Amino acid sequence: MVERSAVKRRLWRWLLLAVAGTVVGTVAGLSGCAMLDHWGTPHDEAAQADARKAESPQWHDGEFHNPQPMWNNTLQALTGVLFNETPARAPESPVPVLASEGEALAQPPASGLRVTWFGHSSTLLEIDGQKVLLDPIWSQRPSPVSWAGPQRWFTPPIALDKLPRIDAVLVSHDHYDHLDAPTIQALNARPEPPRFIVPLGIGERLRLWGVPAGRITELDWWQATTLGELQVTATPARHASGRLNPRSNHTLWAGYAFTGPQHKAWYSGDTGLHDTLREIGQRLGPFDLTLIESGQYDADWPDWHLGPEQAVLANQWVGGKVMMPVHWGLFALANHGWTEPVERVLAAARCNGTQLLTPRPGESVQPTLADGPGHTPWWPQQPWRNAAEKPVRATQAGDPAQRMLQLDCKPGA
Numbered sequence: 001m002v003e004r005s006a007v008k009r010r011l012w013r014w015l016l017l018a019v020a021g022t023v024v025g026t027v028a029g030l031s032g033c034a035m036l037d038h039w040g041t042p043h044d045e046a047a048q049a050d051a052r053k054a055e056s057p058q059w060h061d062g063e064f065h066n067p068q069p070m071w072n073n074t075l076q077a078l079t080g081v082l083f084n085e086t087p088a089r090a091p092e093s094p095v096p097v098l099a100s101e102g103e104a105l106a107q108p109p110a111s112g113l114r115v116t117w118f119g120h121s122s123t124l125l126e127i128d129g130q131k132v133l134l135d136p137i138w139s140q141r142p143s144p145v146s147w148a149g150p151q152r153w154f155t156p157p158i159a160l161d162k163l164p165r166i167d168a169v170l171v172s173h174d175h176y177d178h179l180d181a182p183t184i185q186a187l188n189a190r191p192e193p194p195r196f197i198v199p200l201g202i203g204e205r206l207r208l209w210g211v212p213a214g215r216i217t218e219l220d221w222w223q224a225t226t227l228g229e230l231q232v233t234a235t236p237a238r239h240a241s242g243r244l245n246p247r248s249n250h251t252l253w254a255g256y257a258f259t260g261p262q263h264k265a266w267y268s269g270d271t272g273l274h275d276t277l278r279e280i281g282q283r284l285g286p287f288d289l290t291l292i293e294s295g296q297y298d299a300d301w302p303d304w305h306l307g308p309e310q311a312v313l314a315n316q317w318v319g320g321k322v323m324m325p326v327h328w329g330l331f332a333l334a335n336h337g338w339t340e341p342v343e344r345v346l347a348a349a350r351c352n353g354t355q356l357l358t359p360r361p362g363e364s365v366q367p368t369l370a371d372g373p374g375h376t377p378w379w380p381q382q383p384w385r386n387a388a389e390k391p392v393r394a395t396q397a398g399d400p401a402q403r404m405l406q407l408d409c410k411p412g413a
Contacts, residue, residue, distance in 0.1 A: 049204050056200055056220045056252070063249040064200075066238050068274050068396045072301035088339070088382055089332040095154045096378050098362035102162040109366050113263045113288060115357070116364040118157055119330030120177060123291055125267070128260030130167045130230045133194070134267055134291070135178040136160075136187065142177035142331060144244050149176075150331045153338075157362025160186050166194040167227050172269030173253035174202055174241045177331060185209050197225060197232055201241075201251030221254060231259040235280045237271035238303060238397070257284040263368070266318055267291040270327065272303035273310045273394035277317040286319030289357075289367045295328025295341035297392050305334075307392025308344030312354050322367040323349070324357040329379075340384035346375060347386065 058064045105116065109126050116124040121135040138156050143149025160183070169187055171179050179202065187194060188211050196206055196216045203216040217225045219234035226232070234254040242248030255269035257280065266280065266287045281287075292314055297307040305327070306314055315323040328341040342358055349356050358375040359365045 049201065052218065053200055053250075058221065058252060064241070064252050065249070066240075066274070067236075067276070068238060068303075070238065070240065070272060070301075070303035071395045072304065074300075076300045084335075086335050086337055086385070088337045089335070090338055091153050091380075093380065095329070096360055097154050097157050098360045099155075099157050100162075100362060102158055102164060104364045105158075105164045109364075111366045111368045112260075113265070113368055114364055114366045115289060115291070115324060115359075117324065117326065117359050117361060119152070119154065119361045120328070121172070121270075121291075121293065121326045122330075123267075123326060124163070124166075125258070125265060125291070127258050127265055128228075128230055128262050130227045130260070131164060132227070132232075132258070133163070133166050133169045133187070134256075135172055135269075136169060136183045137177060137180040138183045138186070139180050142175075142180070142333075144176065150333060152330050154330070154361065161190075165192050166190070168195040168197050168232070170232070170256055170267070171196070171198045171202055172237070172255060172267070173199060173239060174205065174243060174251045175270070176243070177333065178270065179205070181209055184211065195227070197256075199234060199252035199254040205251075219254065220252065229261050233257045233259070233284060235266070235284070236274065236276040237269045238274040238394075239270045239272065240304070255280075257287070259284060263288045265289040265291070266320065267326075268293050268306070268311075268314065270304070271306060271314075273306055273314065273397040275397055277314050281318035286321060288321050290315050290318060290320035290323045291326050292320075292323055293327035294325035294345050295336075296331075296334040297336070297341075298334050299390055299392055302392045302394050303397075305392075306394075308341050309348045309387050310392060310394060311345060312348040312352070313398075315354060316352070320354075322355045322357055324359070324365075324367075329361060336390070337382065337384045339379045339382055342377075342379065343384045344387060349375075 053059045112128050114126040120137065122137055123134045125132045125134060138160055141149040141151055184206065193215065196211055198218055200218050200220050203218040206216050207213055219225065221234055221236045224231050224233040235257050237253050237255050239253040240249055241251045241253050253269060255271060256267045258265040264285065264287045270293055292311045293306060294308050294311040297305040311325060325342055325345045332338065356375040357365050357367055360378045
């Protein structure tokens with residue numbers, strides 16, 4: 001039986017988290033922010049933003065929608081955390097981060113393609129001469145307040161001011177673990193500030209934070225912009241948006257495809273499994289590298305995030321040659337062990353020969369080079385629940401028989 005004091009601690013913790021957003025938003029990733037959509041925005045800019053949203057095929061009935069609705073069992077998810085919390089949701093010893101002053105990033109990648117993961121989804125992608133920073137969060141907590149919410153497990157491997165010149169910052173959606181105000185403002189204040197490429201509606205928020213409108217590009221799904229010779233295309237995702245605001249889903253969510261003269265890459269953003277993944281591969285792939293969210297999942301909200309096995313399946317559907325799991329390794333935002341996402345990705349990848357990269361936080365990898373680090377484990381070996389014990393199965397997406405291939409596979413490791 002769980003001790004009464006432990007239950008009280010958990011209830012108090014989840015009460016604090018609830019302040020950061022709606023119950024579902026909290027469970028799925030701590031959505032939240034204290035600004036209303038148009039607060040402080042000039043009337044003409046607000047009107048233009050609303051007009052752009054209204055033109056989107058994803059916008060109807062006053063908000064953005066997924067083509068395939070999302071299902072979740074909020075009560076059961078909360079009950080599981082309160083009374084059946086998974087052990088080792090956070091590291092018990094220091095994470096072996098590769099801290100640096102930016103030395104490895106001072107020279108361009110010999111192959112033209114290099115990726116540096118900083119934990120969770122924060123990643124520097126260098127592709128065909130362009131430096132793109134994905135969903136950066138350097139703050140201590142993914143929360144609207146500094147005193148509540150989960151804390152990061154390690155200091156950022158590199159300080160923001162030690163990063164090389166960044167050509168563009170890409171944001172996938174407005175949840176707090178992906179759109180972090182202090183980080184955005186610090187990047188905007190750099191001597192050579194970057195462009196900001198975001199889904200529809202997020203530009204309004206960036207302008208309120210001081211980013212000039214001329215350096216913001218807002219994209220709907222399938223719309224593209226260019227960085228030099230690199231084309232950046234916003235791709236569909238199955239997720240949601242919303243901060244501490246009664247008007248949820250008033251900004252769009254997306255992934256991004258990168259098409260350069262020499263290389264192609266794809267970042268999933270936060271997403272559940274959806275049938276458009278195949279179309280992404282057909283229209284924009286195949287990809288030399290995919291960065292696919294693989295952590296912070298739960299069987300009680302299976303459409304918000306892919307989960308490890310369906311992340312491997314998504315890589316197959318889009319035509320990824322090398323896959324790097326992201327959205328894990330920095331925060332405890334779901335009821336699973338902190339090493340479980342990568343262990344389950346490895347198990348699913350072994351079933352079908354998927355090539356993986358699992359670098360340490362702060363480590364730079366050139367995936368097209370033969371001497372890349374591959375997936376040598378750097379995390380501790382500890383018990384974790386496999387796909388058979390805790391399957392994550394999206395609703396209304398794909399052929400269930402095909403998706404079960406990953407869940408039924410038993411690689412023996």
